[in-house]
Amino acid sequence: MKLPGHAQPPVNPIGGPGNAYLLPCTAQRPAGRIPHTERSLDALLEALPLPVATLAADGTVLEVNRAAAALGAGTPPAPDASFRAYVPPAHQEAIAAAIAAAHRGEVSRLEVVYHVGDGPPRTGEATIVPWKDPAGRAVALGILRDTSREQEIRSELVQMGKLATAGELLAGVTHELNNPLAAVLSLAELLAERPDLDPEVRDDLQEIRREAQRAANIVRQLLAFVRRHDPMRLPLNLNPLVRDTIALRRGALRLAGIEVELKLADVPAVAGDEHQLQQMLLNLLTNAEHAMATLVQGRRLLEVATARVAGGLELIVRDTGAGIPPDVLPRIFDPFVTTKRAGEGTGLGLSIVNRVVREHGGRAVARNHPDGGAVFTVFLPEAATPAEPG
Ligand SMILES: Nc1ncnc2c1ncn2[C@@H]1O[C@H](COP(=O)(O)OP(=O)(O)OP(=O)(O)O)[C@@H](O)[C@H]1O
Numbered sequence: 001m002k003l004p005g006h007a008q009p010p011v012n013p014i015g016g017p018g019n020a021y022l023l024p025c026t027a028q029r030p031a032g033r034i035p036h037t038e039r040s041l042d043a044l045l046e047a048l049p050l051p052v053a054t055l056a057a058d059g060t061v062l063e064v065n066r067a068a069a070a071l072g073a074g075t076p077p078a079p080d081a082s083f084r085a086y087v088p089p090a091h092q093e094a095i096a097a098a099i100a101a102a103h104r105g106e107v108s109r110l111e112v113v114y115h116v117g118d119g120p121p122r123t124g125e126a127t128i129v130p131w132k133d134p135a136g137r138a139v140a141l142g143i144l145r146d147t148s149r150e151q152e153i154r155s156e157l158v159q160m161g162k163l164a165t166a167g168e169l170l171a172g173v174t175h176e177l178n179n180p181l182a183a184v185l186s187l188a189e190l191l192a193e194r195p196d197l198d199p200e201v202r203d204d205l206q207e208i209r210r211e212a213q214r215a216a217n218i219v220r221q222l223l224a225f226v227r228r229h230d231p232m233r234l235p236l237n238l239n240p241l242v243r244d245t246i247a248l249r250r251g252a253l254r255l256a257g258i259e260v261e262l263k264l265a266d267v268p269a270v271a272g273d274e275h276q277l278q279q280m281l282l283n284l285l286t287n288a289e290h291a292m293a294t295l296v297q298g299r300r301l302l303e304v305a306t307a308r309v310a311g312g313l314e315l316i317v318r319d320t321g322a323g324i325p326p327d328v329l330p331r332i333f334d335p336f337v338t339t340k341r342a343g344e345g346t347g348l349g350l351s352i353v354n355r356v357v358r359e360h361g362g363r364a365v366a367r368n369h370p371d372g373g374a375v376f377t378v379f380l381p382e383a384a385t386p387a388e389p390g
């Protein structure tokens with residue numbers, strides 16, 4: 001970029017030490033620190049990671065530095081291009097007003113929304129100041145600071161705050177629900193044992209038990225989600241845990257016509273909480289069961305494998321269900337994301353998986369297999385001390 005700024009600008013545009021490079025070269029710098037030549041300032045502006053552009057009063061982009069050129073995905077703006085090419089219509093007027101104000105000698109700082117190439121809208125803070133280009137023409141000088149990440153962090157914090165409050169509420173409610181549910185379940189069981197029961201009543205009692213059991217499972221999931229306790233960190237072998245957990249689901253899997261293929265390799269021990277890791281695996285198994293239960297045709301196969309990898313092990317759970325809907329995939333580990341009907345899923349299963357895995361220093365990844373079905377891969381780091389053989 002040809003640096004504007006040889007003519008005395010009407011105001012010190014930005015002020016503050018962080019922006020001293022934008023000062024006219026005669027101003028305020030101790031002599032000798034930076035050579036006061038047009039070339040050095042040109043180079044500085046060119047190297048500056050902030051997009052800088054000069055703009056005519058009608059919004060035409062006159063000159064840009066390299067960072068600003070990158071906003072057009074590497075191509076500098078076409079001759080006579082307007083800033084409007086980079087800004088969604090709803091946000092253009094405020095910028096146009098700030099450019100006009102700069103041409104009247106005023107400085108503006110404003111929040112802006114813009115695009116980089118064809119990418120999604122980003123947010124930034126623009127400072128638009130009066131300036132004179134080397135030919136002495138009055139222009140507006142715009143400096144953009146991207147604030148997209150800041151915005152993301154801000155909304156994540158708000159989200160976390162909301163979740164924490166929701167969590168406290170949930171903890172209270174679920175706790176209160178536990179006892180009445182246990183009473184419903186045991187009374188239904190007691191009643192069902194009476195020999196003089198009408199078969200129809202017995203069927204209804206079965207239904208009550210099933211539904212109460214389902215509610216109890218949801219309560220258990222919610223409690224696992226909200227409960228915060230320091231997990232155990234004992235060296236353990238994942239393979240026996242996988243076998244035991246599958247044994248727990250054997251009945252349900254058989255009923256749903258699901259075959260199970262276990263491929264357990266010789267894996268290193270992980271430092272973990274057996275209870276939490278079992279919950280994590282159970283949630284993955286239940287999802288695979290659900291995904292395959294509605295399958296109209298094709299083989300229902302649940303594959304659970306462990307493998308030794310650099311730094312630890314991988315647990316892989318693959319099913320032959322319909323696969324993860326593409327719109328769900330990017331947020332699949334977020335709490336309350338579910339495609340199940342109300343009452344059938346809370347959308348907490350995978351967020352518990354993710355939390356448990358992260359608390360164990362690992363990571364969980366979800367994808368669709370090219371041959372169909374979903375694949376969940378969980379990496380867990382190797383424990384410092386080996387486990388008992390299993
Ligand atoms: N194996 C899978 N195949 C296809 N989609 C899946 C699979 N596992 C999860 N999903 C999708 O991800 C969503 C979220 O899963 P998650 O386990 O977090 O919640 P949920 O199963 O809906 O409810 P719950 O809280 O009862 O587990 C599911 O609703 C489903 O759309």
Ligand SMILES: [Mg+2]
Nearest residue numbers: 283287349350
């Ligand atoms: Mg689930």
